[in-house]
Amino acid sequence: MRQSQILLNTLRERPSEADTEGHGLLLRGGYIRQLAAGIYSYLPLGRRILHKIEGIVREEMERAGVQEVMMPSMQPAELWMESGRYGSYGKNLMTVNDRHGREFILGPTHEEAVTSLMKNEVSSYRKLPVKVYQIGTKFRDEKRPRFGLLRGREFIMKDAYSFDISEEGLDLSYRTMFVAYNRIFARCGLRFKAVEADAGTIGGDGGSHEFIALSAIGEDTVAVCDHCDYAANLEQAETAAWNGEIIGSGAAETDSDTPQADRGGAAAEDAPLPEKFHTPDIRTIDQLTAAYSLKPEQIIKTLIYRVDGNSIAVLVRGDHEVNELKLGKYLGAEDIMLADDSTVAAAAGVISGYVGPVGLKLPVLVDYAVEAMTEGVAGAGERDYHLQGVRPGRDFPLTRVGDFRNAAEGDSCPRCREGRLTLHRGIEIGHVFKLGTRYSGKLSATFLDASGSERSMIMGCYGIGISRLLAAVAEQNAGEGGIAWPDALAPFEVQIIIVSIKDEAQAALAEKLYGTLRELGLEVLLDDRDERPGVKFKDSGLIGAPQVVVIGREAALERVEYENRLSGVKETLGFDKAVLRIKEHVKNNRI
């Protein structure tokens, strides 16, 4: 394509609306434009990349035996009431009322629609298993759309669904999709992790994995073992009793003016009882550690939660965070929230900041890492006082001990027990779920099995954020002057820059190269504009073709400058040699 013909308007400066580097470069390079908050148009460069992602997805879906369908965006609200998600999705649903007053959901996902479809198409086990997918637009009324394509209100998804006659069948479908997803993300050139995950509002309890593209701007955190292949998202990553060092017996730096959290040497039975110390206006871990030279891991944090109308206390180490999902699973409760100040005061008898486990008249849940402490500092249950030398088991009961916190950097791996966990930020680009009969049961999607009995189909569902994937690749490859697109997604495989279009030798050589490369079936962009070289080079960075050929002063000698953006190599080459280099690179990088 000739650059003089393409609709491409690059911006010199990063627009103020851009809140990440990748988003800024997508705007500057003329890939996308915002029409309203979280709603984008794709210009030709952006559309080309979407096509490439969609092409890879379609190839891998076909390879995995998944058939393409297309379901409508508008779905009768009744379907979502039947599944029970009309309520649980709440304000995130975009809804339309037609002229007759009938309400429709603009699908953020299609479990209901596909289940209702299959219910009518499939009646016998002989037609199962079936796997279908579609690529299309989804809608979600995000409270705060942000990060460009990463959290939009209208976006492009690939969603797939499997229907099996048994759990074993689902296992196989799930594995097939899991493999296909790994292939897709690898082919797109992403650095990613497949991690164990929670099923969230999609539901189903058979298992779930997220695919996370590693990126500092990601909204997800994943825990990855440095020894085995364990990886899980932060909500899901397990921690265990034997996890980490035993705190309290280490060599924390202390001096005589500060309360002693560490009495390492003394045997537990001889240890003095907890000792109160005056901590006026000190109500946070940060204040406590700063004022008394304590480490957060020497502190026992006591939090009051409301669980289905009752108050309970949860103890975690000062450097740890309570994981409400784990709490919910342990208690078998859905409605869990941190108590507000007045509830805390009423339940614990003291304002928050001074609540502690000693003498507390509430059920107390103790995290494994607290159980493992010899002793620690905790709230005294009395305003303006804390206690030091609080001993788990002696000073408060260890009747309810479990995994109640998020994993932390340095935790032992719960899988191999040898490695340590490292935490990484990332962007969720895919998610696979074992749904079981979560939807087929509610929507009566049944089949007759070999014995003639009616049974619910066993379902799985599998999503990839296509537009989000584009954004994730942009974030991972964002550099100083633009996005260095991986070969498989670059809008053009090669860019040819004519330094001066008025120079006949340059123009002629460029046209010759353009023709030669196009005949080889390559996607080539020829910068034939009458612009200053500086402008052309800047734009070239923003377009990010993996290979660039600059045709300048040595054109009369049939020599060009060849640059490989991925390797960083720049060479001056004869015409034939340059063509050979380009062919080789493409051959080695087409996947």
Next chain:
Amino acid sequence: MRQSQILLNTLRERPSEADTEGHGLLLRGGYIRQLAAGIYSYLPLGRRILHKIEGIVREEMERAGVQEVMMPSMQPAELWMESGRYGSYGKNLMTVNDRHGREFILGPTHEEAVTSLMKNEVSSYRKLPVKVYQIGTKFRDEKRPRFGLLRGREFIMKDAYSFDISEEGLDLSYRTMFVAYNRIFARCGLRFKAVEADAGTIGGDGGSHEFIALSAIGEDTVAVCDHCDYAANLEQAETAAWNGEIIGSGAAETDSDTPQADRGGAAAEDAPLPEKFHTPDIRTIDQLTAAYSLKPEQIIKTLIYRVDGNSIAVLVRGDHEVNELKLGKYLGAEDIMLADDSTVAAAAGVISGYVGPVGLKLPVLVDYAVEAMTEGVAGAGERDYHLQGVRPGRDFPLTRVGDFRNAAEGDSCPRCREGRLTLHRGIEIGHVFKLGTRYSGKLSATFLDASGSERSMIMGCYGIGISRLLAAVAEQNAGEGGIAWPDALAPFEVQIIIVSIKDEAQAALAEKLYGTLRELGLEVLLDDRDERPGVKFKDSGLIGAPQVVVIGREAALERVEYENRLSGVKETLGFDKAVLRIKEHVKNNRI
């Protein structure tokens, strides 16, 4: 693909929801399923055909230098207010309110969105012309969705837009698109006409053509000359003063009991004055012609219209229909409607059915065909009476004569004046418009021209109903047992049917053929199901592959039955000969 693996559930009977033959076969063949009125899912067979249509469209758009973009469905309502279409589209707009109460239009078309996009991307004449297109979902809140995909509420469109610096530029863009559209529809195997059309709610007055697929179930009527290449939709087709025979001088059959509309021999000045005759309870053309053996073309029909608050009379021949669009253009009025009974009585002094032009105290618009009558029968302006021998010019004034009616079968061609018009029903599958500055003016989409002056971009817009095109092809090719898809769109190029999968020779030969054809790059469907032959042949008809190979009794002799659905030829052939036939057919029909 193996038929045992594909998601395909054919129906024995035409479902009651199907209101056309093509729609019935699309449902029976498992191409589409209705989720709600006018809202459909595409199953794998339907999705495959959509891909083929989209592929042809993309190729022709690229050939025409049109760049692909993608704009969002959700468009801020303010944009539609700026363009003035928020009101004119009225209840046909699907709207969404987000959680903050901001209103969005779900785009039925994208003139506003693309104009607002270009306004920011293009500032100089040096970046023009530009042509862009997208393929995507549109929404329209149809009052009565019907005919399956033909008039739906959620449908797939290709919409394109051109931006030029001058009218000449627009002419060129328009012609380029016009040619591309002809190529697209021809490649899709459609029988169609490009006709002159009205711009409707899209607006612009520079010109417009509709592409109409001929079909008896179509909602549009087109007038086509049998001599030259003139074609126009009924609303737009011109009629002229010299049009048709002079009525009144012909040899209408009459007898002495009936009023004489025909006094052919008498000179106009000698003709007797109109004569009243008693017509109790006769208020329609049908009643009048039946009771007095008149022909509709002997009657002068007088209709009262309300135009911007005033009443006027329009005279057309009894066999003609008033064209309100033409009326509006003649009067320069937008708000035109047929008067209700009480308005008629007040304005004309008599109940409707007896209104006539003689002595009428209203402005009278006379259609050319009435002007051309020597004399006719008309209402008497008095209850229960009509007049015969009413002479235009003598008995009512010919001060406002023009083209106020729809063209009719047999009219002279307004272009060549030699041919006659024939009328055809058809389905609108495409529409091209010269918009001029209709949108760029209102949305301030300007550019700086070569002299540095700011001017509005000159726009065109160009639509193809992708899902509607699929339905139109289905209607045109619907037969007894299924849709005989044209080669370019068929979901599979070849189908192989194994008569009995338990016969090893049949199964082996079928697998060999399946492998051979797939290696040739053909799309092959292998019916490997354990079903009765009757079921397989019925399903084969519904799938409609252009070539079918049946592998039956002669399999052991390596002989197969080859059927070409388009030519109707059935032959028993040896294996190699059959492969050759298939290759030849595909070679000759790939376009």
